[in-house]
Amino acid sequence: MKKYGYLATLALTAMLTACGSQEGESVSKPSAESSKSEVQTTVEEKVVTDQLGREVTVPGSIERVVTGGILPYFSTWYVATNSTKEIVGMHPNSFNAAKNSILAKISPDVLKANTSFVQNGEVNVEELMKINPQLYVEIATDENSINKITEAGIPVVAVKAIDAAAAEPLATFNSWLTLTSQITGTTDRADRFLEEGKKVQAELDDKLKDVATQDKPRAMILHMHNDKSITVGGKNFFGNQWLNATGAIDVAENDVNGRKEVNMEQIYAWNPDIIYITNFTETQPEDLLKNKVNGQDWSQVKAVQEGKVYKIPLGIYRWFPPSGDAPLMLKWLAQKNHPALFDYKIEEEIKAYYKNFYEFDISDKEINSILNPSSDAAKY
The missing domain is CATH 3.40.50.1980 (Nitrogenase molybdenum iron protein domain)
Structure with missing residues (x-):
């Protein structure tokens, strides 16, 4: 179970770019x-x-x-x-x-x-x-x-x-x-x-360096979704970075900057090999795999036809945006994109990581809940 350990964080460089940065005023101290x-x-x-x-x-x-x-x-x-x-x-x-x-x-x-x-x-x-x-x-x-x-x-x-x-x-x-x-x-x-993140990325880079572009899967991040709207992520968004780092090609990279609502005709045009679904939507893989979404025919998409539709895990937080589980996200995605190259058991990777970084002995049931998150996590 949980044991509280030594308090911690780091000191690197604090920089980020995002939509709509602005010049700010110094925060005034209260009277x-x-x-x-x-x-x-x-x-x-x-x-x-x-x-x-x-x-x-x-x-x-x-x-x-x-x-x-x-x-x-x-x-x-x-x-x-x-x-x-x-x-x-x-x-x-x-x-x-x-x-x-x-x-x-x-x-x-x-x-x-x-x-x-x-x-x-x-x-x-x-x-x-x-x-x-x-x-x-x-x-x-x-x-x-x-x-x-x-x-x-x-x-x-x-x-x-x-x-x-x-x-x-x-x-x-x-x-x-x-x-x-x-x-x-x-x-x-x-x-x-930070050291673990660098180590994991270096390991991935080493195994992926000889993978030819034509051998990389073409993947799509389904960010928000229901029967009335389809929003995907593209360039300058987390999904694009994750896919590039784990040996996949982002099908939306040249057409979408950030997030964008698209229609099924655009999905058909992209025809991704793999679809990843975030935890910001209640949609589950079976909704696409069983073609359960009213007004949308996903059965024509290659990823659906081949059963390669995955819900992104949720550990200490959703794995799609920044979280402490980021090294695990890299390993999970890399294995989905290139299962022959990355033959570790992700369950064992999660167990070791949670013990090492969070001093938490995670159960098999809890690991399963991470890898198969409920739609409830997207409700608010």
Whole structure:
């Protein structure tokens, strides 16, 4: 079972590029009155530079953090600090992923987080103040939330969603860990994580270096999906990085930048060999394999015909965006793309990783739940 180990994170470079970056103002410190009545901070403070380049004054010791539209960040905090007790509030979408994740068993404090401050998709500052956060973490593109929470006297750290300039998929998560280490002052476990990520990518690169382009599977990431809409990921999005890093060709790379809604005619034109379905949609592989989606005929697609439709796993968080399970995502994808090259048992890889990095003895049943996540994880 879980044993809390040495607190940790890292110190690298904090950079990311995402949609809609902006010049930011320095976060103003709360007045003496408001800090006493609303936002409790310690006497000691530090200044960190967030991913909009703003200098933000934060408490030297943080015990109450709220995370907003940067949905995976709560799990980054856990990877960095080995704790979720500081996460006192999070976006409902994040909470639903947490509730359906292994993190809920490893660090059950995560389920104590309050979600009431998000109402109708927006932050209600009055409800947020009731949670009494010392720090709020928000996606860098949500200028409205950043400004109104800052004006309320709460330090806001902006985090970018993806390092689109980097060719490798770990860059985003690594940058989040870097920033978290500056906030918390922790180092050890994140250093180990970075080393593991580099090692895994190097192993993949070595085995994939001689694979000819024509021998790489053509894959598609189905990001959001229902009977009325099909949204895929393409260039400058996580899926493109994952596929490139694991020996596949992204069929949408030349047609889609970021995410885009497409129709079945476009899917037919791409005709992918493999389809990966994220955890941001309730759609399961069998919905396509059994052609159960009204108004959409998936039976003509090669991936469906050959049974190569896979739901992306969910461990301590969804594996599609940045998470502490990123080295496992690399191994899982590489094996799906090139099963003859990567003959390890992914169940054993998960078991060893969770023991080594999270000090958690994961059961076979829990591993199965990671590899076959419920549709419930996408509901919010």
